[in-house]
Amino acid sequence: MGAATPRGAGAAPAGAGPGGTRPAAVVRTWLYVPGDRPERFGKALACGADAVVVDLEDAVAPVRKAAARDAVVDFLDRGHRRPVYVRVNPPGRGGEEDLAALRGTRVSGVRIPKCERPEQVAEAARLLPGVPLVPLVETALGVERAHALATGHAMVSGLAFGEADLAAELGTGHRDVLDAAAHRVLLAAAAARLPRPPLSVFPAVRDLDGLAEDCVRGRERGFFGRSVVHPAQVDVVNSVFAPRAGEVDAARRLVEGVERAGADGTGAWLDEDGNLVDAAALRQARAVLDTFSGAS
Known part of the structure; x- marks a missing residue:
C-alpha cells in the first residue's frame, strides 16, 4: 500500500492523486x-x-x-x-x-x-x-x-x-x-x-x-x-460559496492581532475595535483563512 497521509493540520489537500493533480484550496x-x-x-x-x-x-x-x-x-x-x-x-x-x-x-x-x-x-x-x-x-x-x-x-x-x-x-x-x-x-x-x-x-x-x-x-x-x-x-x-466581502480580511486582521498580542505578552485578545476575542472566535477566523486560502 502507498504511504497514507495522516489527517489533521498536516494532511494533504483532497485530490493529491498519483498523477500529481491537486484541486484548488477551495472546492465549491x-x-x-x-x-x-x-x-x-x-x-x-x-x-x-x-x-x-x-x-x-x-x-x-x-x-x-x-x-x-x-x-x-x-x-x-x-x-x-x-x-x-x-x-x-x-x-x-x-x-x-x-x-x-x-x-x-x-x-x-x-x-x-x-x-x-x-x-x-x-x-x-x-x-x-x-x-x-x-x-x-x-x-x-x-x-x-x-x-x-x-x-x-x-x-x-x-x-x-x-x-x-x-x-x-x-x-x-x-x-x-x-x-x-x-x-x-x-x-x-x-x-x-x-x-x-x-x-x-x-x-x-x-x-x-x-x-x-x-x-x-x-x-x-x-x-x-x-x-x-x-x-x-x-x-x-x-x-x-465564495468568500463574502471583507470576510477573509477581517479574519486575517483578527488572527494577526492575536498573534501580536501574544508576542507582546498580552493575555487579553482585543480586535481592532477593542472588543475581547475568545478562543472560539479565533478558531473560527482561522477556519475562514484555511477554507478560502487561494480562493479566486
Missing part, C-alpha cells in the same frame, strides 16, 4: 458527468467547476459499465489541470473492478457510493493505494456509521451526503428528516477533522433561484460547496 462545485459520455468530459472541465466527478454508477446503464470504465481510464491517462474524481460503483456491485482499473491513472480521488462499513473504505484503499477517498453516505446504515467511515482509513479526505437514495430508503423526502441525517454527516466530518461536507445534488436543474436559496441555507448550516449535475448550476454555487 463538484460537477458530475456520465462516464459513458466521453464527449462531455472536456466540456465539464471547461465550465468553471472546481472539480469534475466522472460517474460510473447511477448515470451509466448496466450494459455500458465496461465501456464507460474504459473511457474514463483513457480520459484520466491524458492528465488534466483541474481535479478529476471518479464515482465508482458500490462495493460488491462492480466497485472493486472500477478501483482496480483506476490504479496507476491520474485520478484525483474516488467517491465510494452507498458506503456503509469501514472495511469497504479500507478495501478501496488497498485496491487503489495513495488516492484520496470520499465515502458517500446515502443509506440509513451509512448515516449511523458516518464517523466510523470518516475514520476508516487515513486516505479518507472527506465525506459527502446523498439525499436521493436515503429518501427512497426512508420513504420520505421531508426536509426535516433529510436535514437531521445531513447534520449527522456534518458532525462526523468535524469530529474526524475532515473538511465540511458539500451539499447534496439540487435536482431542479432549471430552478437557479431555488438553488441559490438552498445553497445559502446550507452554508449557514455549516456545509461547504455542492455536488451539481448541470453546468448551469456551477456559477450559482461558486458565487454562494
